[in-house]
Amino acid sequence: MKSGIKSEVYDKLAGIAGNVSNSEIENWQKQGGKIVGYFCPFIPEEIIIAGGFLPYKVRGTGSSDTSEADEYFDTKNCSFVRHCFNHALLGKFDFLDAMIVGTGCDHTRRIFDNWQVAPLKTKLVYLLDHPRTMGTEGMEETIISYYRAQLAKMKEYLENNFGVEITVPKLRNAIKLCNETRLFQKKLYELRKVENPPITAAEMASVLMAGASIPKEQYNEYLKTLLKDLSSVQGVKKDYQARLMIIGPAIEDPLFYSLFEENGGEIVIDDTCFGARYSMKSFIDEEAEDPLHAIAKYNVSDVPFCPKINGSHKNRIEFIDKMMKEYKVDGIIGQGYVACDPWGSSFGMLSAHMKDAGIPYLRLEREYISTETGQLSTRIQAFIETIGGRK
Amino acid sequence: MIVGGCDLGSTTGKAAIMIDDKIYCGDIIPATTKPALTATMAMDSALKKAGLKSIDEIEYIIGTGYGRQKVPFASEDISEISCHGKGAYWALQSVRTIIDIGGQDCKAIAISDKGVVTQFEMNERCAAGTGRFFQVMAKVLTCGLEGIGSVSNISDNPVSISNQCSVFAESEVITLINDEKSIPDIITGINQSVAKRVVSLVRRVGIHDDVTLTGGCSKNLGLKKALENLLGTTIKPLPVDPQSIGAIGAAVFAKEKLLAKRAKELEVSSKE
Structure with missing residues (x-):
């Protein structure tokens, strides 16, 4: 489903995301x-x-x-x-x-x-x-x-x-460049806090995927233009029944997103690899004397973690709770690939937390590329109906 | 008020018509390769049971089941999970846990004291723990689904089936047949193996009395007994055909939707 974005830059980024090269x-x-x-x-x-x-x-x-x-x-x-x-x-x-x-x-x-x-x-x-x-x-x-x-x-x-030669000034410049990307992506996410976001989760995913496939300088320029294009538009008024947060490994399959949109769910925020986890927490210290140390610190202390990190459950719950409040989330989807060992085992822990906190939670096991969508669709529709029934 | 529900499952089509508060279920129609045709056949049968001449007499119809979007005469569709919750509660208000075992899915559904679905779990994509598993086994054992579900085949000395994958379990059963194990021992083992898998789903949503069994596999009495043993509770029978519960739930939803629609129209016209 399209949000009806009218932006040449968006079309360009979607094209980049839709192909490998x-x-x-x-x-x-x-x-x-x-x-x-x-x-x-x-x-x-x-x-x-x-x-x-x-x-x-x-x-x-x-x-x-x-x-x-x-x-x-x-x-x-x-x-x-x-x-x-x-x-x-x-x-x-x-x-x-x-x-x-x-x-x-x-x-x-x-x-x-x-x-x-x-x-x-x-x-x-x-x-x-x-x-x-x-x-x-x-x-x-x-x-x-x-x-x-x-x-x-x-x-x-x-x-x-x-x-x-990868020098300290070169590292500082690169940190600045990627921090800028994080900042723009964060701003893009923030556009989805409103009732009718001007950009859908599937469109957002395309924008993020494109960012990891082209030179950053150029990408940051695109993001700047896209933010300008979107700041003036109102999102199409949709009759969705639930605002959802999606967590798990990277989602690089547009069809998967459409299953939510078709069933009345609006994914407004995520905790996924290369999703909000990239931009939502903090930035790397640009002035650090030792940039390598700053990069290392960011990656082992500051970012929201994937569950492959031992002892990261608490950090993940805190991040999810914070995002839920900021983005007015009604329910959470825990999705992971079949055989995903880090996420597979952590979904049980998340499920227990959600139960205690009274948060509607759906666990979905799926393939990286969706083929058989019937059962997924049934689960998603029933979950959204369950949230609707509570309201 | 005349409303209807049509449950287009993976293996069969079911339809129910509600005239005021009375339910009329049609026959269970084996799925054809054309979902719209299966839906029409199911609804025609329900029309006959309800003594109606034409589908046009039905004011609102909800589609549900695997093919819910393919029910040609439905005004809208609702997932079978919500419909099984709604239908079971309509049939027996004391129900809190529903185990629905259909042709290719099994689901554990928890409902509140108001009949609203609060939580559910569904089997992952494989056929273990579903009707398809029984079909495969019935073929190997040449006993038909009736044989798998028959009380006369409940044994006190069941074999253990360790494979959950229906393809591997089929090989396991062939080995057991060649070991000359008795058919009731094998059948009871099969039912216990499915029951174990289903109960692990039910535990995720919590076991709260009353528990009931819906879907086509609810007719398998060996499975019902195995489930009761594992759950440590009795499965409450429903006063209507448990295989038609999805269609009944859809009809109950149709009634609610129609009432809400009328109330809204009334509100609009009184404002004008």
Whole structure:
């Protein structure tokens, strides 16, 4: 469903989100620019940008099966990694000069293993280790230092393989640039606090996905224009029955959003990878003497966490509660891919919290790309009816 | 006031007509490959039962079930979860927990003392714990669904079926047949295996008396007994066909919607 946005910039961003590659990537390469792929929000784009590279968030847009990837992966692996790896095997990511994989969850980590043995054009692949624990008293600085050391290694890897120097001023500039993106995205989110948001969740998802696929300077310009375009319009008045918050791993499937819209649900805020988690919490210290330390601190202490981090449940609940109040949320959807181990096990904990707090909560297990939508639609419709019945 | 509900399930179509407060259920129609045709056949049967000549006599119809958006004569659609809650409460007001086991879904639904759905759980996409599972087993055992559900096949010495996937469980049952296990032992084992899966769903919403069973699988008496044993409570029978509860709930919703619509129209006309 369209909100009826009339914005050339939006159309452009939606086009970029709808395809794996885009003309800005092609232009970047024509001018001799290098592109570095990455997977997980914990992998700092700032370091990639400071090296003069274009960071590209790998995604399975347009994928319809995983038969190529299933030679390497198992049905126990989530559909997200299988669709993405399938794309890689089909040559869709051949424009990447290097690939950085993070130790997000065990499924994504296996991309690193398989990338080394599969016949892929992009030979450079690096594994960045991200800490798995937070909230242990007295350990914070040790954990930050560990991640800082890991980031320094990743920086060296890029410097040595591409003959570039990633200096402190370059890092500060990159931090500024990404903070600007966070600020604009946050402003965009805030437009959805109103009764009739001028931009839908599906449209917002396109705008965010596009941001991780093109140069940041250009993207920030687009966001500025988009904010201007949207600030003057009123959202189409819709007869929705519930304002929803959606949580879980990245949602990169427009069809999934449409299931909510069709059933009278308006998703106004999220806690998802590359969604609100990117922009909603805070910014990286631009003036820090040691920018790598600032980046490490942000990624292990400040951002809202995915449940792969041990001890992050409390932090997640606090973030969800805060967003619920700010965005006047009626109900919460916990969605995750089949076989997603970090989210799968945390949904039970979330469910218990929601029950205690009296918050309507729906748990959905789904595939990265929606194919069979009948049962999902039944659940979603019934959930929205349940909220309607309470009102 | 004449209203109706049509429940287009994955395996069968059901329709109910409510004339004032009396319900008339049509026959259970096996699903055809054309959802609109199944809906029409189900509704025609209900019309006959209600003694109506034409569907035009029905003032408001709600579609529900897997094919709810494909009911050609429905004014709007409501999920089968809400409809099973509504229908079961209409049939028996003391119901708080509904276990609906249909052709390809099973659901546990909690309702309040006002009959409003407060929480539900539904099986994930596989067929384990649904009618489809029984169909596969009935074929292997060549006993028909009647055989699976028959009281005469309840045994005190059930086998254990460990696979929840219907494809793997089918192989497991074939092994048991070749081991010359008795058919009632196998059938009771199958019913217990489905009951275990269903009860884990029910526990998520909470087991609150009265508990009732709806959907096509409510006719499986072996399953009902296995569920009662695991739940530690008796399953309350409904005074109407439990397989038509979704259609009945849809008809009750249709009545509410029609009353609300009339009240609104009255309000508008009194303002003018």
